[in-house]
Ligand code: ADP
């Protein structure tokens with residue numbers, strides 16, 4: 001039987017309706033998808049133990065001879081057992097099969113077989129039930145390196161591996177995706193070799209070769225896809241600014257700038273004189289003062305007759321930016337508007353109208369800025385904060401609002417230090433400004449990890465801080481209680497604290513599910529010091545700026561990523577007061593405790609991010625898929641830096657020759673790129 005890639009898996013033997021459904025849960029419906037379903041890991045069965053060395057209760061594989069013939073007896077209607085004994089030179093054990101009478105003739109007295117299964121019982125009672133077995137030398141159970149696939153209920157390792165094996169002939173017919181020039185230049189294995197060896201490698205070297213090529217290919221597709229997406233928005237020129245003197249703006253500021261802030265502003269002013277649009281990433285740790293640099297850009301745009309847009313990932317942050325911009329720029333005469341999803345339709349309409357008529361110089365907002373109704377009169381500057389939270393397409397959409405043939409200058413702000421290669425991948429060719437200096441007078445936040453036994457002391461400490469006039473944040477991992485885990489939930493816990501622990505305090509609860517108006521009021525009360533303690537979820541993670549707050553408490557700290565905890569910690573220590581971050585955790589895991597200790601021992605955001613990246617990979621690092629990159633099957637953006645660079649280089653060379661990947665010889669590759677970017681497909685065609 002010949003097999004083709006589009007063929008449905010139910011046409012293969014052994015796949016009935018139930019298994020078809022189970023396979024679908026793994027995202028598998030065709031042979032193509034099955035071959036692209038790579039093992040999670042591999043078991044080394046090149047060295048197999050003797051019987052006496054084999055452990056109990058874990059899958060083991062060993063060779064043994066049938067030392068007592070297998071006999072089947074019926075124990076009741078519909079139930080029979082087949083029993084016998086096997087041994088090697090170290091031990092003899094009993095083996096039982098239920099309802100598998102057909103095995104008896106296949107297990108011949110005096111002959112040797114390879115068995116795979118779990119041993120139960122101890123000492124002389126050790127035995128095995130329903131093991132897999134094969135003749136020595138057959139090589140399905142042993143013979144080397146066995147793939148381990150991610151599974152679902154109703155699908156066993158053996159079944160899945162069998163299915164893949166049956167589909168293997170198709171690997172020979174798979175079309176080569178990569179131009180032979182690339183295979184040669186980067187010494188990549190052929191497609192058939194890769195599919196055979198990623199599933200059933202004969203040696204670890206073969207596996208490494210297969211992996212290398214498949215990773216390269218995936219990274220190349222990613223790189224090509226992003227480049228093609230960018231290409232679509234790179235047409236057009238920017239408005240070059242004539243006036244780039246910042247003196248007047250700087251004089252009006254309530255503080256003097258740090259050297260790093262000044263340097264960043266100068267770098268940007270240099271960009272803005274060009275007709276090539278600015279595309280700059282401003283990286284600076286939490287509290288390093290990125291906002292005022294953004295304000296300088298807005299000010300310059302205004303001086304040169306252009307409008308600006310500033311986009312933030314949350315309602316809360318957008319509102320705060322609006323307030324900050326208003327205080328920094330409002331006095332200069334800039335007209336500033338706010339647009340968020342939680343405003344009424346009427347309010348939104350009025351703001352949109354003002355923006356399109358050019359009656360606003362700066363529009364601050366959330367994703368709401370991206371909707372089609374939002375038009376600008378003369379958009380020259382686009383700024384996004386915590387940019388990694390927006391997808392590729394969302395960024396492009398905002399830039400497109402500059403109008404036909406025009407591109408705005410783009411500034412991206414991030415407190416998450418991203419390794420440069422990864423940044424290039426996500427943001428494209430971009431320049432980098434780094435604020436590596438905190439405003440003067442900042443004291444590092446003292447960080448402690450405590451358990452429940454210190455709760456009473458902590459409560460006394462909270463009271464003390466508040467009596468001294470400070471304010472306190474307490475962050476919980478979830479909004480509502482429920483679920484099996486015992487997590488402190490903001491809503492219930494806030495009520496409990498208010499009623500039972502701190503009745504005399506002014507306490508407020510803040511979480512993402514609340515209405516914008518409510519959030520705004522609570523925020524405002526906190527900013528003004530009316531609320532002394534804020535119990536919240538991570539909505540306050542990004543950007544909240546209340547210098548009087550001096551104590552950050554995080555419940556169930558083990559639930560958070562290190563970068564996230566670092567962000568939370570950055571909410572305090574913004575004023576002149578000594579500040580504290582208390583991480584509460586009852587974790588028993590030494591690994592988790594190590595992570596928390598790593599955080600407590602450093603305030604270097606870059607080191608923390610790298611630690612995080614190592615531990616959790618980029619998907620988690622940026623929040624679940626919030627970086628807007630497609631899901632990768634085999635490549636790991638954190639681990640394969642060298643291959644990543646090679647793939648990017650290859651992508652550039654390919655696109656130089658064939659900018660839209662239209663050449664017939666690139667069609668298979670183009671197909672693959674499109675499949676990877678399924679969700680952005682419209683933008684390719
Ligand atoms: P982030 O980089 O985390 O966005 P912000 O821009 O919110 O930091 O700035 C943090 C705080 O530091 C704000 O209260 C801001 O007013 C203050 N700040 C910024 N730059 C300076 C400076 N040069 N001197 C003193 N305070 C500053």
Ligand code: MG
Nearest residue numbers: 290291385543
């Ligand atoms: Mg900020």
